[in-house]
Amino acid sequence: MEEAARTRDDTQPLPSAERLKAFTDAVVAIAMTLLILPLMESVSDAGTGKAPVAEWFVEEWPALVAFALSFVLIANFWLVHHRLFAKVERVDTPLLWLTVLWMFTIVWMPVATAITTAFAEDTIQLVVYIGTLTVTSAVLSLTRLYLARHPGLHDEPPGAMRDEIVGGWIVTGLFVVALIVSIVVPVVSYAALLLLALRPVVQKVVLRIRA
Template identity: 45%
Template sequence: MTTPQRTAQRFPAEQARAFADAVVAIAMTLLILPLMESAADVTRATSVPVWLDEHGSQLFSFVLSFGIIAMFWVNHHRTFQRVKEVDSGLLWCTMAWLLGIVWLPVATALSGHLEADDRAVKAVYIGSMTLVALLSLLQLLWLRAHPVLHEMDPATINGTVAMATAMLALFAVCLVVAVVFPGLSYFPLFLMVGVGPLGRLFKRIMGPGRPTGPEPQ
């Protein structure tokens, strides 16, 4: 394959990075809309404590989802800061990841309006997070397989893959526990504090990775 043909398949990562940042910012903003609607319906006879009590589940879902999306964005932003170019495969992985991010405000609204012990609600809400974690891992695996796209050494990309694998594994565990034991509400998500230790364990298992040269131009 000639150099012009291969170059045409890749383009600088700045536009893709800026687009992803904008979409994530919009998704995080959309999280507040259900609360804005309920606040607009407040009458003078309604006190603030009453409103907070009536919409406690929505407030909890909002804060939780905001934190989860922020975590996904921070990890994505740190990775893409070291991505030089984007090819079609990475672009479509990123578009799928953004689809999951944009869906999260919908899953959040459902979890805030429906019963907390509803298994289907748990499956949709935590399942959506699990899907986004899977798509995050797929982006990293694509980058690891195509070192020409980024500036990360093998040890760095392997460590990042290990952390993403740990995050996916813990989200999957949270999903199973929340569906099997719906009375626990969303407290199984506190298992996510174990991402760091589990990620370090996976990193030791995976090893530093083998040095890879640049792909032929």
């Protein structure tokens, strides 16, 4: 009896699953909005100097590409996280902190994106940007793994969860490969992220081997 009461007291301060999902959505929305701030400052500076609009687009195209890429990547991470948590019904402490860690990586993305255009490209810049994406993906994979080992927190079928775990680690692995390629072959740079397009092929091969 006392142990049950203590358990209830320990879990009582934790947010509900729905509240955690709503908070996560808000954090992602703010992070995606922050991506545009460097471009807004650039527009203001160009307007003050009376520079032609065409000139601004020519000068800022790397920042525009970085903004679009990060926006799409964060949106994709959010969609994956949304699908993962769609059937989560309860939250415990480890799951809460895994989610907080994932949100931390998402909030850091606008900074990593700004670094790609504010400084000359070097190895550290690649590590910061692609490394952030790798950590974000890895935390999602760890979250899937934790949920798979704690079925009482969700109502996802075991088979479906296993497939998602495989797919998640494949994406994380491709981010790691992209990071290595971008460092070893500097001329490739951020184009190494195109390796993520191999995910369906790699996942099909892995699942076939497992079967």
